[in-house]
Amino acid sequence: MTTATTSRAARFGAYVPALLLLGVFxxxxxxxxxxxAFTNVALTGSSTIDFVGLANFRTMLHDSQFWNSLWLTLVFVVGSAVIGQNTLGLLIALxxxxxxxxxxxxxxGLVVAAWTVPETVAGFCWYSFLHQEGTLNTILHRVGLSQNWLYTTPMLAVILANVWRGTAFSMLVYQAALNDVPPELHEAAAVDGATAWQRLRRVTLPLIRRSIVTNLMLITLQTLAAFGLIYVMTKGGPGNKSSTTPIYMYQExxxxxxLGYGTAMALVLLVIGAIFSLIYVRLIKVDDL
Structure with a gap:
């Protein structure tokens, strides 16, 4: 055995533990x-598992609650990640x-402190804040605007809570990106008579476009699978008004x-996440052209 072959075998051996861990976990x-997803496996103690093919996916096609959960998931992702966390994080960084x-x-420090709060704790904090007898209603009662926010506007409640908790990540990404923007470009644009808004739109945003797309991809995937915050605050209710796909998967x-039907929905959610990732990666590649 040659020295080169021995060296390659040694390098491969060094990767074996990592490969095993990836395979197991x-x-x-x-x-x-x-x-x-292609079986009827269930948490009923039965040892019989039958292959049912596409039956779970056909059930999904006719399940109005599943389509409602997908719509609510889209609303939650766009509202709390794409618009909320992304925009607020950029605004704070600017x-x-x-x-x-x-x-x-x-x-x-204040923004990052909200990010470090565990998801379950954050959910309980917002639940107590928005509850019918919570802090917000105690304040609004004086002007006659109190109501049961978790019942009347459940999706808005969970979106605001997720924005509060997750904005720190976007802020840190944009702070790092803005630090890499050469100040000379802003000075030259200001000399040419560009307003602050024009400098932002024509200088800053184009230069940090890759960071914007990367941040959108990361927070979209993270929000797509959000479960704990919504479950603690509303458990998908009232009724199914805040039952996003992860919540509905858990219930089923x-x-x-x-369990077979739930994992089929998880597989669909995985494909949706992959589609979002491909779109964002494509945007990054277009930026490189």
Missing amino acids: FAGPLLWSVYS LLKGRGKAARAMVS SFQFYK
Whole structure:
């Protein structure tokens, strides 16, 4: 055996533990989920699992609750990630640029503190804040505007909670991107008579476009699978008014024991996430042309 062959074998051996871990904790569960989506596996204690082909997916096509959950998931992703976290994170990063260290540290610390709060704790905090007898209604009662926000506007409630908790990530991404924008370009644009809005639209945003697309991809995928915050605040209710696809998957799998049907929905959600990723990756490649 040559020295080169021995070296390649040694390098391959170094990767074996990592490959085993990926197989056990990533590829294994993924393959099991794909298999389960085509079976009638259920959490009923039965040891009999039958292959049912596309039956779960045909059921999905005629399941109005599933389509409603997909629509609510889209509303949640667009409202809390694409519009909420992305826009607010960029706005905070722009407002903090050029400010004093004390102001940047205080504002960034407050925003990041919300991000560090565990999802379940954040859900309970917002539940108590928006509850019919919560803090917000205590304040609004004085002007006659109190109501049961978790009942009348459940999707708005969970969107606001997710924006509050997740904006810090977008802010940090944009702070790093804005630091890489050469100040000379802004100075030259200002000399040419460009307003602040024109400098933002024609100088800043084009230069940080890759960061915008990357941030959108990451927060979209994260929000697409959001579960804990919504479950703690509304459990998908009232009725199914805030039952996004992850919530509906949980209900079908662990409350009605239809694990095969739940994993089929998970597979559809995985495909939707892959489609979003491909769109964002395509946007990044177009930027490189």
